Amino acid sequence: MLPSPTESLRLADYDYDLPESLIAQEPAIVRDRSRLLLLDRKTGSVDHRIFSELQRYLVPGDLLVLNNTRVFPCRLSARKPGGGRSEIFLLAELGPNRWNALVKGSLHAGKTVILDSGIEADIIADRDDGTKDVLFRNVPDIRPVLSEIGKTPLPPYIRREASREDLDRYQTVYAEEEGAVAAPTAGLHFTQELLSKLQAKGIESTAITLHVGPGTFQPVRAEIITEHRMLPEFYQISDTAADRINRARAEGRRVVAVGTTSVRTMESAASEDGFVRAGKDSSRLFIHPGYRFRITGGLITNFHLPKSTLLMLVSAFAGREQVLAAYRTAVAERYRFYSYGDAMLIL
Numbered sequence: 001m002l003p004s005p006t007e008s009l010r011l012a013d014y015d016y017d018l019p020e021s022l023i024a025q026e027p028a029i030v031r032d033r034s035r036l037l038l039l040d041r042k043t044g045s046v047d048h049r050i051f052s053e054l055q056r057y058l059v060p061g062d063l064l065v066l067n068n069t070r071v072f073p074c075r076l077s078a079r080k081p082g083g084g085r086s087e088i089f090l091l092a093e094l095g096p097n098r099w100n101a102l103v104k105g106s107l108h109a110g111k112t113v114i115l116d117s118g119i120e121a122d123i124i125a126d127r128d129d130g131t132k133d134v135l136f137r138n139v140p141d142i143r144p145v146l147s148e149i150g151k152t153p154l155p156p157y158i159r160r161e162a163s164r165e166d167l168d169r170y171q172t173v174y175a176e177e178e179g180a181v182a183a184p185t186a187g188l189h190f191t192q193e194l195l196s197k198l199q200a201k202g203i204e205s206t207a208i209t210l211h212v213g214p215g216t217f218q219p220v221r222a223e224i225i226t227e228h229r230m231l232p233e234f235y236q237i238s239d240t241a242a243d244r245i246n247r248a249r250a251e252g253r254r255v256v257a258v259g260t261t262s263v264r265t266m267e268s269a270a271s272e273d274g275f276v277r278a279g280k281d282s283s284r285l286f287i288h289p290g291y292r293f294r295i296t297g298g299l300i301t302n303f304h305l306p307k308s309t310l311l312m313l314v315s316a317f318a319g320r321e322q323v324l325a326a327y328r329t330a331v332a333e334r335y336r337f338y339s340y341g342d343a344m345l346i347l
Contacts, residue, residue: 007289007290007315007316007319007320008289008320009224009225009226009288009289009290010223010224010225011220011222011223011224011225011307012223013320014225014306014307014308014311014312014315014320014324015306015307016306016324016327016328016331017331018306018331018337019331022331022334022335022336022337022341023157023158023336023337023338023341024158024336024337024338024339024340024341024342025158025159025160025340026340027165027169027170027188027340028189028336028340030191031051031169031173031188031189031190031191032050032051032052032054032189032190032191032193032194033050033051033052034050034051034189034336034341034342034343035048035049035050035051035335035336035342035343036048036049036050036051036053036054036189036342036343036344036345037049037326037329037330037333037335037342037343037344037345038057038344038345038347039318039322039323039326039344039345039346039347040347041317041318041319041322041346041347044319044322044325044326046326046329048333051189051194051342051343052194054194054198054300054345055194055197055198055201055203057345057347058198058201058203058256058298059203059254060201060202060203061202061203061204061248061251061253061254062203062204062253062254062255062256062298063203063204063205063206063244063245063248063253063254063255063256064198064203064204064205064206064256064258064300065205065206065207065208065241065245065255065256065257065258065262065266066172066174066187066190066205066206066207066208066258066262067172067184067187067207067208067209067210067212067258067259067261067262067265068172068174068175068176068177068207068208068209069175069177069178069179069180069184069209069210069211069212069261070171070175070176070177070178070179070180071152071153071170071171071175071178071180071181071182071183071212072090072146072150072178072179072180072181073146073147073149073150073151073152073153073167074089074090074091074146074150074153074181075087075088075089075090075150075151075152075153075162076088076089076090076115076121076149076150076151077115077116077151078113078114078115078116078121079113079114079116080105080107080111080113081112081113081114084105085104085105086103086104086105086107086113087103087104087105088101088102088103088104088113088115088121088134089101089102089103089104089153089181090146090150090181091131091181091213091214092213093143094133096141097135097136097137097139097141097142098124098133098134098135098136099133099134099136099142100127100131100132100133100134101131101132101133101134102130102131102132102214103123103132103134107123107132108123108126108132109123109124109125109126109132110123111123115149116149117145117148117149118138119136119137119138119139119142119145119149120136120137120138121134121135121136121137122134122135122136122137129231152166152167152170153181153182154166154170154339155182155217155338155339157305157338157339158338158339158340169188169340170183170188170339170340171183171188172184172187172188172190173190173191173192173195174187174190174195174207176207177209177211177236179209179211179234180211180212180213181211181212181213181214182212182213182216182217182339183212183339184210184212184258184259184261184262185259185302185338185339185340186258186259186260186300186301186302186343187258187259188339188340189300189343190258204244204248206240206241206244206245207241208235208236208237208238208241208262208265208266209234209235209236209237209265210233210234210235210261210262210264210265210283211233211234211235212233212261213231213232213233213234214231215230215231215232215233215284216233216260216261216309216310217305217308218230218231218309219307219308220307220308220309220312225288225312226288228286228309229284229286230283230284230285230286230309231284232282232283232284233264233282233283234280234281234282235264235265235268235269235280235281235282235283236279236280237265237266237269237276237277237278237279238278239278241276241278242269242276242277242278243278245266245276245295246275246276249274249275249295254297254298254347255295255296255297255298256296256297256298256299256300256347257296257298257299257300258300259300259301259302260299260301260304260310260313260314263287263293263296263299263313263317264283264285264287264313265283266295266296267285267287267291267293267294267295267296268281268283268285269281270294270295271294272294274294274295276295286309286312287309287312287313287316287317288309288312288313288315288316289312289315289316289319289320290316291316293316293317296317298345298346298347299314299317299318299344299345299346300343300344300345300346301314301343301344301346302337302338302339302341302342302343302344303327303330303335303337303338303341303342303344304338305338311323314344314346317346318346326344330342
């Protein structure tokens with residue numbers, strides 16, 4: 001059954017038990033050989049397939065909406081002048097050599113850290129949200145050298161250092177627009193071959209951009225989830241993408257979002273009558289049960305952390321009880337969870 005507007009808004013009701021052994025630490029050997037759990041949001045029934053079989057469950061005329069953001073190597077190892085280690089996690093570029101960042105090591109404005117490459121970083125401002133403004137010195141422009149000195153920003157539940165393989169695998173095959181600090185992980189399962197097969201079947205696709213920021217993963221601490229506030233994330237929808245989405249909607253064709261970031265982008269840009277506006281903006285949209293979807297008719301997504309805004313979005317789309325029941329099935333069937341884990345298709 002479809003979600004009810006009276007679904008629970010208590011944080012405790014979005015929890016579930018997950019054995020740590022099911023948290024994927026490595027990507028699948030082949031992208032589209034990940035497992036795929038099918039969830040029928042009308043009946044709650046589930047089925048089990050492989051991601052490469054996706055074209056069996058989409059129909060000609062369906063429109064896949066991909067998030068083409070590109071993860072950049074934003075983790076920088078550093079040392080404090082007096083000794084001890086630090087890390088700068090870049091979030092957003094503010095100007096030439098000036099960035100908003102997370103800085104580890106109990107450091108505040110007026111302090112300087114030195115990157116392992118020798119580049120100096122002055123902390124020039126403390127923000128109320130706990131982030132810092134950092135100015136890099138003795139380098140003309142730090143952006144071109146990030147690929148050499150930065151590390152792939154793997155999430156903390158992947159308990160290993162990023163490898164050279166992650167430079168490729170923690171990136172979708174269609175990534176273009178650099179600016180994300182985390183991958184839109186539902187898209188990690190696609191290969192160019194699979195995209196070509198879908199196109200040959202008459203399944204269209206279009207790309208939009210949402211640069212995934214820390215707000216996507218910010219813990220929900222409010223006991224009533226409606227009190228949670230999302231941090232802004234930049235998005236952009238081209239005229240072409242908006243036209244394709246709006247034409248599909250007008251023709252009664254299904255719009256299938258690849259990932260929760262694609263959902264949030266489209267729904268953020270949607271008018272009350274269900275048309276997407278092209279342009280650039282920032283999204284603070286928090287989708288939880290009770291939300292009325294204007295655009296999204298299907299969803300491809302990974303399995304998300306307990307009590308997370310991502311799990312709440314999926315629950316809004318397919319119903320909390322059905323989603324949690326599907327998660328319990330996934331645990332029993334030993335699916336792999338989180339960023340490098342398996343996927344769901346919800347129709």
